[in-house]
Amino acid sequence: MKKVLVCGAGGFIGSHMAKRLYEEGHFVRAVDIKWDGYFEEPYYSEKITLDLREYQNCLKVTEGINYVYQFAADMGGIGYITKIGADIMHNSALININMLQAAVENKVKRFFWSSSACVYPEYKQRDPNIPPLKEEDAEPAAPDQFYGWEKLFTEKLCEAYKRDYGLSMRIARYHNIFGPYGTYDGGREKAPAALCRKVAMAKNPGEIEIWGDGKQTRSFLYIDDCIDGTIKLMESDYDRPLNIGSDRLVTIDELADIIIKISGKKLQKKYNFSAPQGVRGRNADLTMIKKILGWEPKVSLEEGLERTYRWIEQQLKKDTN
Numbered sequence: 541m542k543k544v545l546v547c548g549a550g551g552f553i554g555s556h557m558a559k560r561l562y563e564e565g566h567f568v569r570a571v572d573i574k575w576d577g578y579f580e581e582p583y584y585s586e587k588i589t590l591d592l593r594e595y596q597n598c599l600k601v602t603e604g605i606n607y608v609y610q611f612a613a614d615m616g617g618i619g620y621i622t623k624i625g626a627d628i629m630h631n632s633a634l635i636n637i638n639m640l641q642a643a644v645e646n647k648v649k650r651f652f653w654s655s656s657a658c659v660y661p662e663y664k665q666r667d668p669n670i671p672p673l674k675e676e677d678a679e680p681a682a683p684d685q686f687y688g689w690e691k692l693f694t695e696k697l698c699e700a701y702k703r704d705y706g707l708s709m710r711i712a713r714y715h716n717i718f719g720p721y722g723t724y725d726g727g728r729e730k731a732p733a734a735l736c737r738k739v740a741m742a743k744n745p746g747e748i749e750i751w752g753d754g755k756q757t758r759s760f761l762y763i764d765d766c767i768d769g770t771i772k773l774m775e776s777d778y779d780r781p782l783n784i785g786s787d788r789l790v791t792i793d794e795l796a797d798i799i800i801k802i803s804g805k806k807l808q809k810k811y812n813f814s815a816p817q818g819v820r821g822r823n824a825d826l827t828m829i830k831k832i833l834g835w836e837p838k839v840s841l842e843e844g845l846e847r848t849y850r851w852i853e854q855q856l857k858k859d860t861n
């Protein structure tokens with residue numbers, strides 16, 4: 541049994557991770573500033589509600605802990621990260637700076653940190669049919685959002701803590717993780733959840749709005765695969781940033797069409813050209829993770845979206861009752 545801390549355990553990836561580790565029999569201390577409340581509680585051994593921007597709180601939560609999974613961040617989908625710069629950088633940097641220092645102070649054995657595909661430079665993502673991004677593509681640096689710059693800064697911070705204090709680091713660069721039990725409304729939701737919500741709420745026959753022209757491309761990874769890959773990475777010897785994602789490139793139009801098919805509705809797509817859409821194309825190169833961890837995605841996009849759509853549909857029914 542390991543003594544594990546999951547920061548951001550009230551959010552999407554953190555709650556799935558806490559639940560998995562708790563079910564595996566580990567002692568799981570779950571920490572967040574607020575709780576989405578989607579999973580039935582308890583999915584942890586101990587629950588603490590604290591603001592991790594405060595150093596004293598970071599010290600408190602890392603006490604007696606061997607393994608840290610740090611998912612707490614000021615985070616959202618393309619609408620949120622396009623609009624918000626200062627708060628994202630301020631809040632997330634403070635959390636990461638204080639958590640790393642507290643981990644050293646409390647002699648944590650290993651520290652996992654969730655970076656993002658948003659660290660990759662804008663100049664490599666101008667075409668919908670771009671080659672998949674390799675880990676080495678991150679530099680020369682030119683992320684397209686403030687969010688990506690904070691991620692890149694914290695990757696360097698982790699490297700410095702590893703070099704100067706010997707902190708054992710594991711870093712994943714996540715590429716569009718989706719699935720049930722995550723944010724699906726309110727402005728922070730990401731494309732798969734937003735599209736599932738729009739489709740579930742649309743009249744039949746009817747229409748849904750797509751942000752941009754629908755031709756921008758991305759790859760999407762189902763949450764269970766993300767958790768498997770992350771645990772494998774945490775248990776491995778690999779201590780440099782590693783892509784965790786899918787290499788199946790789809791347009792946002794194709795993503796919407798899969799969800800519409802799942803719903804069984806007859807829906808037209810209406811395009812909002814002035815809505816934020818991020819880089820033109822982004823895909824994950826999985827050569828490194830396959831070689832190092834022998835990991836690759838197992839859940840197809842169709843299967844993952846089916847589970848996500850059914851969950852969001854059910855949530856919306858609950859919300860209206």
Ligand SMILES: NC(=O)c1ccc[n+]([C@@H]2O[C@H](COP(=O)([O-])OP(=O)(O)OC[C@H]3O[C@@H](n4cnc5c(N)ncnc54)[C@H](O)[C@@H]3O)[C@@H](O)[C@H]2O)c1
Pocket residue numbers: 547548549550551552553554571572573574575576590591592593610611612613614615616631635654655656657713714715716717718723730
């Ligand atoms: N979901 C994705 O597709 C994706 C992609 C790339 C990277 N990531 C990274 O993975 C991590 C988790 O993402 P997520 O999708 O689960 O996001 P999320 O927003 O669902 O979870 C983040 C959690 O952090 C908590 N938090 C924010 N400020 C806090 C504070 N001051 N103190 C304590 N807790 C605080 C939030 O309340 C939230 O529950 C983030 O670092 C994110 O940047 C996610």
